Amino acid sequence: MQEQPFVIQHLRSIIIHSLDTFNYTNAEFAGERLLAQDPEDLDSIYLYCLVLFHQKKYKTCYNRLINLEDHLGCSYLFGKSCLHLKKYKEGVYQLMKVNYLYNDSTLKPHQTSGFDVHHFSSSFNRFNYESNRNVLPDASGVYHLLGDLYNKTGDIKNSSLNYSYCLKFNQFDFEAFQNDKERLRSSLKRNNSNSNIHSNGESSGLVSEPGTIKSVFTSKEIESSESFLLQLYVVLARSYKCFSKYDCYKAIRILESLPEAEKNSPWVLSKLGRLHYEIVNYKQSEAFFVKLRMMDRTRLEDMEYYSTLLWHLHKKIELTYLANELFDLDSKNAITWCVIGNLFSLNREPDEAIKCFTKAVKFDENFSYAYTLKGHEYFGNDNYEMALENFRISLVIDPRHYNALYGIGMVYINLGDYQKADYHFRRAVSINPINIILICCVGMVLEKMGKKNLALRQYELANKLQPLNPLPIFKKAQLLFTMQQFQQSLQLFEVLKDLAPDEASVHFLLGQLYNIQDNKHQAIKEFTIALNLDPKGNYLIREAMESLQEKS
């Protein structure tokens, strides 16, 4: 075996080619032959485990890679396996142990034996990566993994730090940006304020390779393509940042400024759908989700939100189609069961809905939204104890899940504990400050506590945020009515009559206001409309009409 290095290289190529064509059995077979050449060779062990990892054999990888000599690839795959096996701290420990292999301040050229872990950081190398790939991870990949591992341990600070390192080495790792819970990324802020991104990148500590081919060949075209892409990524990152802070109007404005083709991409459409949903622009939200579904009927992501939107819009047929299609697509998916649960909820079968949400959580134990929806079902069933429990689990998983805080507030209103209701609604508003439902909730609690003027201000704020939405106007008109400011109340109800002509309560209250003004003819007209809209015969309406006739 005089030619062993050549045999090894030949096998490596066979393995990598098999990976590239998804031929994993063959890759594993060649991997065994590679290991038979030298069972202790770390590069061979790494490549063999890479094949195992592609086949999702995480436990096998973990067992093969534990307690090895230091090797960047092996440590990276070990960490990746730990991420899947929920051994987060063990993964962090191993990667920190080999920190000197990817930390640029300690890195000496001879330690990397020809392989440059910062390869992907330079514009030229990144541009040419397709023709110069490497099976070993680069520094950005390692820091990204550290970010993921810390994230799972709940160490948001170190998670954020490592994502920011990752972005330093690869500004195009949008996942690192999205996963970062702190999201105050200095490098992106800097890029944001400066359109000359490339030179900026250079100054932010990106490693350049002295004396390599790079400096000669980095062409103007590569620079300008990088600059173009960075600007695009920065715009998308800014919109995502606004979205994360529920600064929805700004996020929408940013996305609307994109070129048409970008606006029609699934990522942008899904964000626009969700943003309009958050600001209770249901019609607009629906339009974006419909467009997204037309592009890809097999999409699962975000469909939990779309199904809740359809629930709000009372669209049974659409929701039934969606639930059936997702069930056919993947009946073992958390989102699928969330959508089915919403369908049962819309059909007024809360017990079945609860079963579905429970099933959703079985498929994804960290699915906070399913817990929240389950909480709302229990609330609808007057089971406040279970409702609170589910809202609280949801908040443990995601402390920024304002919908769960809203649910808790609603429970406390019904229990008559207005202090606690107020606290939770205000916490919800602090997360999503422009959601008019939440603002109106704060107002409702203030009313209950007798603070009518403060409540009025909340309704006025909500009305200012969405002048055409009937909810704040109704709340304000109702409050003014109880404050006996009949003239102002009447004006608002006349506005509401146009915005929500099918709402019985609007006509009823209008009737009462006309009655107070002794305008009996108008009063009877409005009471009659109210009765027609609510034909089951609302006792209150009939009583009001009768008292009217008695008076006459």
Added chain:
Amino acid sequence: MQEQPFVIQHLRSIIIHSLDTFNYTNAEFAGERLLAQDPEDLDSIYLYCLVLFHQKKYKTCYNRLINLEDHLGCSYLFGKSCLHLKKYKEGVYQLMKVNYLYNDSTLKPHQTSGFDVHHFSSSFNRFNYESNRNVLPDASGVYHLLGDLYNKTGDIKNSSLNYSYCLKFNQFDFEAFQNDKERLRSSLKRNNSNSNIHSNGESSGLVSEPGTIKSVFTSKEIESSESFLLQLYVVLARSYKCFSKYDCYKAIRILESLPEAEKNSPWVLSKLGRLHYEIVNYKQSEAFFVKLRMMDRTRLEDMEYYSTLLWHLHKKIELTYLANELFDLDSKNAITWCVIGNLFSLNREPDEAIKCFTKAVKFDENFSYAYTLKGHEYFGNDNYEMALENFRISLVIDPRHYNALYGIGMVYINLGDYQKADYHFRRAVSINPINIILICCVGMVLEKMGKKNLALRQYELANKLQPLNPLPIFKKAQLLFTMQQFQQSLQLFEVLKDLAPDEASVHFLLGQLYNIQDNKHQAIKEFTIALNLDPKGNYLIREAMESLQEKS
């Protein structure tokens, strides 16, 4: 957007780098940006779908790739998606439609726009693949996929043909070789008979690129490393071929000739374990499986056979450990449930065992071995109808599954239909001609049909194949006893006494033979041993002893 080609190349590199680090969210995000540049570009659609395919979004891939213009990558991924979605014929149709893109006889250079689909076929390019990868599939990958698709449609002839084309372009695709049901691979035969494989490869129609760098740089070292590897692959292929034909002794001899490191590789160990199992060398088989498990306790492959081996060896503790470990590893795997079923069977809980085998089949509907084991449980329960049904399903899935034929034969023996039993045992022997259990079964049926001399020949054949195995000797000795050839029978039982000293029936029959010879002292001794070994008091033994005493 004057620099669009550069922006596109930049995005391609970002996507490929993300794929290389398993960062699929990021790859998909960049893929959307790539498509936004030009939604109709087939290379971009291919790369985007490659990202979806890595995420196992097969339906989405299928929808995106249907009815596109001809593009080798897109057609390949479409075919791959069809394979997963069980739309085999549609996959074949699409790949045959673009045949001109990879068939070397019709291929013209300008059609491939710089990309050579036969790239991987030349020694030099294959050797250097690691540093010169391509995201597009090469001809070997396409033919391999066609082999898989035809295989699933049941068209073994075309499947075999395409696997052989695949091997023409990539002699190191061992999966293509293993999957090929016909397995009469001309190229491997040729390689087998000729050690100068490289020049042989050249002559077998592999495309060489005229005037490229290859001819200059193909070094002696690359050639000899290729030659070394081909010889190794040929040896492994030969052993696999023998294994497939149940030519077990030859397969074992070939594997035993391998270098030590190769012999210790999982593939070889698992084959040796299974080969020794097939020839009823249970102890040796166990040793290989134990070694395999010591190397990798997370291994699932072949554990169904190991569990049946442990069943035969009555090793409850080992089987319990194995079942528990596999359940922890993957509770949704067919093999896991097969092993658990065997454990229940060993604990004499056939109804529970049947439930487990049914569950195994739910996770893998083509798992013929689970049907066979289920059949054996029903047989043990005297439910011959269900036993036959399960054995027959097993044979539909895999017509070479001799174990199911054995099961059918056993059912017919018990039903007294010796003609049908004979037919099925003989079919089983025609598949696995050196399994002594099957040969003894043929003998048993011959005995039942009164053909004692023919039966004797079967037992003698089995005895010749495995001289130290007590089963054929016992059968032969028993038959000779009934043929009143007492002296010959006695000789054999004396041999058996040493081979199986704990077998009560051996001592009982020996006692009877000594009695016939009027050697009462020896007869009483043997009867006593038999009674001690079978303390529950075998009625027959007691009766024989009493008649002995009466006579004296």
